[in-house]
Amino acid sequence: MNENMTRKGFVALTGATSLAAFLAACGGSSSDSGSSAADSGSSAANSGDAQAEGISSEEAAAGGSFDPASEPGGPIEVFTWAGYDDSEKDGAPWMWSQYQEGEYNADSPLKFTFLEDDGQALAKVGSGYAPDIIHPCIAYVVQWKEGGLIQPLDMALLPDYSGIPEAISAGGLVDGVQYIVPFDVGFSCLTYDADKINFDNVGGEESWEVLLDDRFKGRMALFSDDVAVIKIGHLINEGAVDPNVQTSEQIAAAKETALKIKLNLRNYWTSQTETVNDFVNGNLDATYTWPDGFWKIKNHEKMKGRNIKYMQPTQGRLAWVCGMVLHSASKQPGRATMAMAATNTPAAGALLTDKFQYASAQQNGVMDLIEDKALISAFDIDKPEAWAPPKAWFEAPLPNYKEFVTAGQEVKAS
Amino acid sequence: MATIAETPTPPAPKRRRSRRETRNDGGSAVSTYGLLAPMLIVLGILFLAPLYYIFLFSVGLKRFSPTDALASLNGELNAFSTELWTKLISVDVTVLIPGLNFDVPVLVVGIVFVVLLITAVTAGRIPEYGSWIVGVAFVLLLAPFLTFPAGNNLLRLVEFSSEGQYMRLFFKSVSMAMTSSVVAVLIAIPVAYFLAFCVGKSKYTWLLIVIAPFLTSYLLRVFAWKVILGDQGLINSGLTTIGLIDEPLTFLIYSQFTVIIVLTYAWVPFICLPIFLSFETIDRRLLEAAMDLGATRMQAFRKISLPIIAPGIVAAFLFVFIPSIGEYITPTLVGGTQGTMYGQSLANQFVGGAFNWQFGSVMSLFLLGIVLLLTFTTSRFLRAGGGGL
Numbered sequence A: 001m002n003e004n005m006t007r008k009g010f011v012a013l014t015g016a017t018s019l020a021a022f023l024a025a026c027g028g029s030s031s032d033s034g035s036s037a038a039d040s041g042s043s044a045a046n047s048g049d050a051q052a053e054g055i056s057s058e059e060a061a062a063g064g065s066f067d068p069a070s071e072p073g074g075p076i077e078v079f080t081w082a083g084y085d086d087s088e089k090d091g092a093p094w095m096w097s098q099y100q101e102g103e104y105n106a107d108s109p110l111k112f113t114f115l116e117d118d119g120q121a122l123a124k125v126g127s128g129y130a131p132d133i134i135h136p137c138i139a140y141v142v143q144w145k146e147g148g149l150i151q152p153l154d155m156a157l158l159p160d161y162s163g164i165p166e167a168i169s170a171g172g173l174v175d176g177v178q179y180i181v182p183f184d185v186g187f188s189c190l191t192y193d194a195d196k197i198n199f200d201n202v203g204g205e206e207s208w209e210v211l212l213d214d215r216f217k218g219r220m221a222l223f224s225d226d227v228a229v230i231k232i233g234h235l236i237n238e239g240a241v242d243p244n245v246q247t248s249e250q251i252a253a254a255k256e257t258a259l260k261i262k263l264n265l266r267n268y269w270t271s272q273t274e275t276v277n278d279f280v281n282g283n284l285d286a287t288y289t290w291p292d293g294f295w296k297i298k299n300h301e302k303m304k305g306r307n308i309k310y311m312q313p314t315q316g317r318l319a320w321v322c323g324m325v326l327h328s329a330s331k332q333p334g335r336a337t338m339a340m341a342a343t344n345t346p347a348a349g350a351l352l353t354d355k356f357q358y359a360s361a362q363q364n365g366v367m368d369l370i371e372d373k374a375l376i377s378a379f380d381i382d383k384p385e386a387w388a389p390p391k392a393w394f395e396a397p398l399p400n401y402k403e404f405v406t407a408g409q410e411v412k413a414s
Numbered sequence B: 001m002a003t004i005a006e007t008p009t010p011p012a013p014k015r016r017r018s019r020r021e022t023r024n025d026g027g028s029a030v031s032t033y034g035l036l037a038p039m040l041i042v043l044g045i046l047f048l049a050p051l052y053y054i055f056l057f058s059v060g061l062k063r064f065s066p067t068d069a070l071a072s073l074n075g076e077l078n079a080f081s082t083e084l085w086t087k088l089i090s091v092d093v094t095v096l097i098p099g100l101n102f103d104v105p106v107l108v109v110g111i112v113f114v115v116l117l118i119t120a121v122t123a124g125r126i127p128e129y130g131s132w133i134v135g136v137a138f139v140l141l142l143a144p145f146l147t148f149p150a151g152n153n154l155l156r157l158v159e160f161s162s163e164g165q166y167m168r169l170f171f172k173s174v175s176m177a178m179t180s181s182v183v184a185v186l187i188a189i190p191v192a193y194f195l196a197f198c199v200g201k202s203k204y205t206w207l208l209i210v211i212a213p214f215l216t217s218y219l220l221r222v223f224a225w226k227v228i229l230g231d232q233g234l235i236n237s238g239l240t241t242i243g244l245i246d247e248p249l250t251f252l253i254y255s256q257f258t259v260i261i262v263l264t265y266a267w268v269p270f271i272c273l274p275i276f277l278s279f280e281t282i283d284r285r286l287l288e289a290a291m292d293l294g295a296t297r298m299q300a301f302r303k304i305s306l307p308i309i310a311p312g313i314v315a316a317f318l319f320v321f322i323p324s325i326g327e328y329i330t331p332t333l334v335g336g337t338q339g340t341m342y343g344q345s346l347a348n349q350f351v352g353g354a355f356n357w358q359f360g361s362v363m364s365l366f367l368l369g370i371v372l373l374l375t376f377t378t379s380r381f382l383r384a385g386g387g388g389l
Helices: A007-033 A041-054 A057-062 A093-100 A118-126 A138-146 A166-172 A208-212 A226-238 A248-264 A272-280 A291-298 A333-342 A346-356 A373-378 A401-413 B019-058 B068-074 B083-089 B106-125 B130-145 B165-198 B200-215 B218-229 B234-241 B256-280 B284-292 B297-325 B329-334 B342-351 B357-383
Strands: A076-081 A110-115 A180-193 A220-223 A265-269 A286-289 A308-310 A317-327 A392-394 B092-097 B100-105 B147-150 B153-156 B159-162
Touching (some): A076 A333, A093 A346, A118 A138, A118 B342, A138 A317, A138 B068, A180 A208, A180 A346, A208 A220, A220 A226, A226 A317, A226 A401, A265 A272, A272 A286, A291 A308, A346 A373, A401 B342, B019 B357, B106 B130, B165 B256, B165 B297, B165 B357, B218 B234, B218 B256, B218 B329, B256 B329, B284 B297, B329 B342, B342 B357
Parallel strands (some): A220 A265
Antiparallel strands (some): A180 A286, A180 A308, B092 B100
């Protein structure tokens, strides 16, 4: 360093260095920020490049065509929900075993990171994170596709795909091209303690309206999901009518109902484990859960002798399908698709029910493979009518998604 | 004989400067500012650059969605617009004082508080009534936001409500953060006084004991409160066992009360430090002189100690208030539906289902502006060395 540097000189040097660093950091965006219509951000640039590298537009329209053998090695990153990794202790190694026993695992091992919910996953990947495989729910496939974040599948690498009923796989089609390998299917509904919660004030039958019953004020909880909050309000307002299809007026009305529900709620939970703990520790008598949450509460040591039920409301349960999609920037789309294929086998589907109490999108021979047959009847897995309107309303792409979210946000912020 | 005036003054001999002096001349700037250089560079990259991005997001010059189609689906702005700022700021605030309700634009409320803040900072220089004016300004600044427990509910002297959910949430967060800060400072002052004056040589051991909770994970401490305050937690079980209550006190968990309690608990150990250091600067002879002249302990504290520790109190207050107003973890874990804070809503714009980075940026910049304003005005107060107090 120049020993004779003056204070002024040093300040100028530091300023110049900082300015250079600042401009370097901003450079990528400053050039495109002015023309935001064309602005794709770095992630889009990545995905666009990758799409250009991986598949042509013609191929995309017809579906991908990958050659796993010619792909470079390296880890295949899987961005999934907690518990779906290959950990022997608290994961689901059986989901991935077919791939991990195969020829490419040594060269392209699986590496797992965890998402919190669909919104967080889309935000994270949309802002530049590029895993190979992502595990969103099927209702969001349109958004992933519109964001240029996923690419069509090579169906030739998915030999068991035909075992998924069309009613389920149709949700992953965009412009006639399939983007998702549906994997897990489940309900979203209230788990409640029947000794403490009753439906006397709402006609005696199980109903979402119980959330408005102030006899149970402070003893109930819902999932902190903006869309679900509004859908529940709609089901209470309109009865067994598809909550995915709502006009602006219906959303406004559902929001008003959700605001009334909020007065009776103890909290909006962000982690199912959190609400299960609250329930078994006596802080709640009813909470929104997925099937595994209900099962954990029902079979918890502290709940012995308690009459824990999973509500089948007159308006219908909410239901969802999630699955694996392929990032458009994946450098190993073929091998990643083979890993996705591992989750689509009948064996993995059966274990999904045995281990997680979810139904499987793969239904080819799965019922026979499920070991704990009690689970089949507990969740009506073998009864198609239990999974169709008006008993259950599957998530679907929402053309006015923004309105749902804004209303849900305002309910929680009020 | 030559006069002194006539005598030419010989030029002062040039003193040969030592090597050390020479080195200091040229090198001092480098060595002094060199210490700052990494921070300035980090500040540029990790603060100013993101700030620039956030500004672009806030006025629609940048968007989250990588494609037009997704931007359209998410309802994002595609060109320069102040629409989102208008959505947040152009709202009326209903001021609910018992027996008197009136609506005013939020900007008017902001101007009133800025005037009060500047008064609190500068009025101490006014002779005779200065300290009274400062005191009144502080009371008017703090009192509207303070929260008091009342049975299962919380009461405020003044409620700020608004049709704009986010502005209403902001005022609620200010209130919760303000209450936590004031309570934490009130708890920390006697603790710091005890450490400074009552425990002699073992004061640093005691200080370590006081700040010991700060050495554990914040998340663990918040979860510990869930165990303590739950319906079947320590407090409810204890009260039930001794027969004081039949049903659990439900307001103890998942409420604004819980958030205030946990925030207060979390910050008290930390703010004991600046107040303790302020007490340490007091010349004990001043207190002895005051006592010799007939002052009571309280008078000595009010006339001597309090003005000296005032900067420490203000610093401590800011240490709690600034991070608390944007709190995310605590209200998420123990706030329930009633204890929601501005920081949660802000975070949800970025990483929740909202996908609304543009509005999240507006919320962020608004909060940053408030914090900067507060820091700037109170830093003047700190330089005044206790100002009006």
